[in-house]
Amino acid sequence: MSLPANAFDAPPGLPAPLPAGEHILWQGRPCAFGITFRTLHVGLVGAWFVGLVLWAGVPMVAEGQFAAAAITVGPTVALGVGAVGLLALIGWLTARSTTYTITNRRVVMRYGIALPMTLNLPFALIEDAGLRRFRDGSGDLPIRLRSGNRVAYVHLWPHARPWHVSRPEPMLRAIPQSGDVATILARAIAATLEQQEEAASPVIVARRPGAARPPRLAAAS
Incomplete structure (x- = not known):
């Protein structure tokens, strides 16, 4: 079976085509103002x-x-x-040179005027995310990474939370309609955590009379 011509083309703002099961929930640029x-x-x-x-x-x-x-x-x-x-x-x-992408699995930040860089932040690495809204409806979304995951502040700027140098936090800056974007991100992270909890939750294994005694709990696959 032949593949379409753009089967290996990366979507705008992403370094590579999305793997199977991953799709874009939101994509946009910061406000120049x-x-x-x-x-x-x-x-x-x-x-x-x-x-x-x-x-x-x-x-x-x-x-x-x-x-x-x-x-x-x-x-x-x-x-x-x-x-x-x-x-x-x-x-x-x-x-103009920045693109923020939220998929159902990660946050992708592509930025850089002369030397474009791409930062992939899987939800498993994200500890928390916040929102600071401004009068015009735009806002900043700082992302706190789990302990042990660190990106240099210099590499992030200007897409970094101000004054957090010892523990840099990537930040989606000047996002139009920031409330809607924050809701999308929060729901995506919550859905991922729920799936992880379901995958790691124990299940009771039934035992037939006379059969060898199995372990009481087994992790669901």
């Missing part, structure tokens, strides 16, 4: 340059030295506009 303002803090950078311009220019303007004020603050304004523009570009590229 959230990456730019909440991760790269472009607002604080812009405010810093505005403060410098006011500090240097306001006294001259108050004395009527408009031309001198323009000459003095001109380089600062140009540098500030360039810095804000560069951060905005990096934020847009970061969002």
Whole structure:
């Protein structure tokens, strides 16, 4: 039997085709606005340059030295506009080059502007997941890994929970409709844990009269 031409093609955002029994529950990208303002803090950078311009220019303007004020603050304004523009570009590229995927078995994070990287997080490695929502409905979903599983903070950034350097936590950043995505992830993890508990739960083995006495409990396969 011949296979279709795309049988070995990986879906977008995934490093390889999904194995049998695994399917995508959700896939999306972070919001460029959230990456730019909440991760790269472009607002604080812009405010810093505005403060410098006011500090240097306001006294001259108050004395009527408009031309001198323009000459003095001109380089600062140009540098500030360039810095804000560069951060905005990096934020847009970061969002554009990032794909988050939730399947019924794992979380996959594919990111990297120049050197794409893929992080696979099977549900068995996940200890907990949280949600931090913002006013616009977007949110961050940090993922806490079980003890003994660690990913370097430098390799994760900017897809890492801030200030958790000693025990880095991967994080789905600036996810639109984060509440719905968190629900999907929670249900998928719960379903996996339920299946594992059922597979590991003991079952009572019946014994016929006169037969050799079997063990009372046997693990279900």
